[in-house]
Amino acid sequence: VREADAMAQRLWAPAQGPAGAGGAALVEAYGEPEPVVGDGTECLRFDDTLWSHADHIKFRYNWYKGMREAIDANEGGLGEFSKGYERYGLNRATVDGRQGLMYREWAPGALACGLVGDFNDWEPQDAHWAWKNEYGVWELFLPDDEETGEPAIAHRSRLKVRLETSQGHWEDRIPAYIKWATQAWDEVQFNGCHWDPPGESEPGVYEPEARYTFKWDRPPKPSSLRIYECHVGMSSQEPKVNSYLDFKDQVLPRIARLGYNAIQIMAVQEHAYYGSFGYHVTNFFAVSSRCGTPDELKALIDEAHRLGLYVLIDVVHSHASSNSNDGINMFDGTDGQYFHSGPKGYHWMWDSRLFNYGNWEVLRFLLSNCRWWLDEYKFDGFRFDGVTSMMYHHHGLQMAFTGNYDEYFGMSTDLEAVVYLMLANDLIHSVFPKAITIGEDVSGMPTFCRPVAEGGVGFDYRLQMAIADKWIEVLQTGDEAWGMGDLVHTLTNRRYGEKCIAYAESHDQALVGDKTIAFWLMDADMYDHMAVDGPSSSRVDRGIALHKMIRLITAALGGSGYLTFMGNEFGHPEWIDFPRDDTYDTSTGAFIPGNGGSLEKCRRRWDLADAPFLKYKYLDAFDRAMVHLDKAFGYIDAPHEYVSRKDEGDKVVVCEKGDLVMVFNFHHTNAYSGYRVGCWKEGPYKVALSSDEKVFGGWENVSKWHGSEHFTTKGDYDGRPFSFEVYAPPRTAVVYAPSDFCDNENETVPGLGVKGHGPYFQF
Numbered sequence: 125v126r127e128a129d130a131m132a133q134r135l136w137a138p139a140q141g142p143a144g145a146g147g148a149a150l151v152e153a154y155g156e157p158e159p160v161v162g163d164g165t166e167c168l169r170f171d172d173t174l175w176s177h178a179d180h181i182k183f184r185y186n187w188y189k190g191m192r193e194a195i196d197a198n199e200g201g202l203g204e205f206s207k208g209y210e211r212y213g214l215n216r217a218t219v220d221g222r223q224g225l226m227y228r229e230w231a232p233g234a235l236a237c238g239l240v241g242d243f244n245d246w247e248p249q250d251a252h253w254a255w256k257n258e259y260g261v262w263e264l265f266l267p268d269d270e271e272t273g274e275p276a277i278a279h280r281s282r283l284k285v286r287l288e289t290s291q292g293h294w295e296d297r298i299p300a301y302i303k304w305a306t307q308a309w310d311e312v313q314f315n316g317c318h319w320d321p322p323g324e325s326e327p328g329v330y331e332p333e334a335r336y337t338f339k340w341d342r343p344p345k346p347s348s349l350r351i352y353e354c355h356v357g358m359s360s361q362e363p364k365v366n367s368y369l370d371f372k373d374q375v376l377p378r379i380a381r382l383g384y385n386a387i388q389i390m391a392v393q394e395h396a397y398y399g400s401f402g403y404h405v406t407n408f409f410a411v412s413s414r415c416g417t418p419d420e421l422k423a424l425i426d427e428a429h430r431l432g433l434y435v436l437i438d439v440v441h442s443h444a445s446s447n448s449n450d451g452i453n454m455f456d457g458t459d460g461q462y463f464h465s466g467p468k469g470y471h472w473m474w475d476s477r478l479f480n481y482g483n484w485e486v487l488r489f490l491l492s493n494c495r496w497w498l499d500e501y502k503f504d505g506f507r508f509d510g511v512t513s514m515m516y517h518h519h520g521l522q523m524a525f526t527g528n529y530d531e532y533f534g535m536s537t538d539l540e541a542v543v544y545l546m547l548a549n550d551l552i553h554s555v556f557p558k559a560i561t562i563g564e565d566v567s568g569m570p571t572f573c574r575p576v577a578e579g580g581v582g583f584d585y586r587l588q589m590a591i592a593d594k595w596i597e598v599l600q601t602g603d604e605a606w607g608m609g610d611l612v613h614t615l616t617n618r619r620y621g622e623k624c625i626a627y628a629e630s631h632d633q634a635l636v637g638d639k640t641i642a643f644w645l646m647d648a649d650m651y652d653h654m655a656v657d658g659p660s661s662s663r664v665d666r667g668i669a670l671h672k673m674i675r676l677i678t679a680a681l682g683g684s685g686y687l688t689f690m691g692n693e694f695g696h697p698e699w700i701d702f703p704r705d706d707t708y709d710t711s712t713g714a715f716i717p718g719n720g721g722s723l724e725k726c727r728r729r730w731d732l733a734d735a736p737f738l739k740y741k742y743l744d745a746f747d748r749a750m751v752h753l754d755k756a757f758g759y760i761d762a763p764h765e766y767v768s769r770k771d772e773g774d775k776v777v778v779c780e781k782g783d784l785v786m787v788f789n790f791h792h793t794n795a796y797s798g799y800r801v802g803c804w805k806e807g808p809y810k811v812a813l814s815s816d817e818k819v820f821g822g823w824e825n826v827s828k829w830h831g832s833e834h835f836t837t838k839g840d841y842d843g844r845p846f847s848f849e850v851y852a853p854p855r856t857a858v859v860y861a862p863s864d865f866c867d868n869e870n871e872t873v874p875g876l877g878v879k880g881h882g883p884y885f886q887f
Contacts, residue, residue: 164579213301232260289457549582626682756882
């Protein structure tokens with residue numbers, strides 16, 4: 125098995141070469157923001173009906189244009205403006221010929237500001253107090269020791285900033301631009317931790333207590349994204365919080381073997397509450413210390429690049445934790461420093477604070493945060509969380525979007541937030557041309573995925589969130605009641621010219637209180653009927669069959685990219701439950717039982733997928749073949765897509781993606797012999813992938829091993845110029861490819877019948 129996997133890896137996923145000759149360190153190449161031109165209406169060419177709201181779009185673009193011009197005039201350009209982390213926080217500096225540490229903090233509401241920590245036994249001396257300039261920025265220079273040359277604050281030293289508020293109270297806060305924050309085992313609150321390793325590692329070699337040096341170049345930008353959504357902390361097979369290094373060594377090879385070309389890492393930004401899944405961020409520039417150090421995360425990312433994986437970070441700029449002890453809420457003693465004051469600055473459903481995107485220093489903070497993750501850690505892009513909440517004053521709460529353009533272009537739109545997103549996308553794509561941005565937007569905002577230069581918001585992709593909701597809806601009914609037209613409509617309902625990432629389920633569906641698709645399908649039978657040689661169960665047989673079909677049709681018709689959450693590809697049982705203590709609902713006072721702080725259900729049971737005696741291996745194998753089919757044929761983002769049949773009686777969907785013809789028979793009992801399907805290219809065709817293969821837990825009623833060729837007949841059928849006959853068993857999906865591209869003897873990816881690595885191989 126290992127030898128076969130190694131052969132497949134060499135064929136399908138060759139390792140990337142180092143960035144420099146002889147294994148030298150990576151040297152980043154930067155782009156430059158382009159001048160702002162036009163009036164923002166070029167994005168309307170995809171939808172003439174948007175001209176009715178052209179004034180709003182022009183106004184939005186002019187606002188963005190004005191901000192760009194102001195930044196260019198006052199800050200030296202968007203690129204320089206986004207380097208706030210080089211000025212704020214703790215950085216090496218030279219003042220009057222002396223080397224030392226410069227500390228700067230924007231805290232306009234504070235009356236006094238000084239540093240405390242291990243370096244001064246948590247009591248500031250006279251030389252540890254900062255001075256304040258006219259813009260509310262405090263500055264303090266701490267020179268190195270004249271005799272030893274040692275810095276005033278040692279690497280790994282704990283520290284905080286002590287502030288006097290306008291009310292005369294003294295508060296200790298973690299610096300807003302801190303690079304690392306840690307929590308001692310016997311303390312509740314976090315402390316800032318000065319991270320400045322004294323030396324540098326060899327390129328591509330992790331060395332404890334040395335600054336990691338990147339070796340591997342960023343991979344080529346994927347033509348179609350296949351995203352593996354993951355959470356480092358819960359990625360261990362054991363009930364523990366996993367580390368960046370263990371994830372690098374144990375999980376990354378799994379992802380590469382499955383054929384995904386991108387990972388989307390959740391919960392990277394530090395968050396005091398582990399159970400928030402990383403969405404209540406307290407320290408925006410700090411990596412989560414639960415999983416390791418900043419340089420251990422860098423080693424993970426460098427290894428992912430070696431394996432050819434794009435690395436996306438799940439970034440949260442839509443809100444911030446209301447935790448004022450560990451985060452930036454009430455930082456200088458006021459509620460309106462980084463956030464709107466009063467109710468406008470509070471998200472009542474999330475119990476979190478809402479940024480004031482119109483404030484100059486808030487823009488610097490957030491735009492610098494974007495650049496920080498791309499530049500310092502070499503992330504390749506972002507999944508922006510909660511964008512719908514950002515773009516509307518109502519935050520999308522209790523709002524059913526109907527598609528009426530007045531819902532997107534009116535007084536309910538938060539233009540300050542939209543313009544921030546335009547600036548962020550402008551920065552990201554200009555300075556890092558290969559970077560990718562994905563926005564979590566449920567509203568369907570038009571122009572969301574058009575370039576900023578055209579007047580769009582600038583995202584590359586929108587998460588197609590309606591698809592997962594549709595699957596949960598239909599899974600609560602018997603599949604005999606599923607509407608083929610209804611499913612296809614949801615899968616294909618997206619704006620022309622705006623790309624989407626499709627997913628059947630993400631982390632949301634895996635959380636406690638919800639169910640994964642596998643659990644909806646098989647429920648308690650997963651405990652007793654997943655043994656290959658054990659007693660069978662009709663519920664498990666149905667579940668395995670539909671699990672495969674649901675994922676393939678979602679990947680085929682749902683968008684221009686595909687996403688799965690870690691472990692769901694093999695039908696991970698049960699749910700995710702972060703460690704929780706007993707608590708009370710803050711609004712009702714109702715008691716909410718915890719789980720005793722257990723990590724038992726906050727892990728991934730890789731052993732289930734690896735066990736040769738369990739049926740989870742079938743789902744894992746199918747997912748691998750389905751993903752490699754996209755490597756071979758590029759079907760997920762193929763320019764040609766056509767659904768030729770949505771038969772409600774037969775429960776059959778037939779579609780074309782690129783050169784492929786896909787036949788989905790969702791009927792629970794009916795098999796169809798001599799079933800004619802339309803196609804746009806003349807044959808013959810062969811089976812490239814069948815969910816009915818034995819290696820996928822099927823019965824081989826339709827299999828690549830049969831070697832059958834399907835010759836086409838000319839003449840209109842289902843609106844297609846050619847057609848051919850197939851056998852369609854119940855609850856089976858079969859993919860047909862031109863015969864010249866098929867080879868049933870090629871088992872480098874078991875169950876996949878592709879010649880070599882296919883005609884349109886994309887790593």
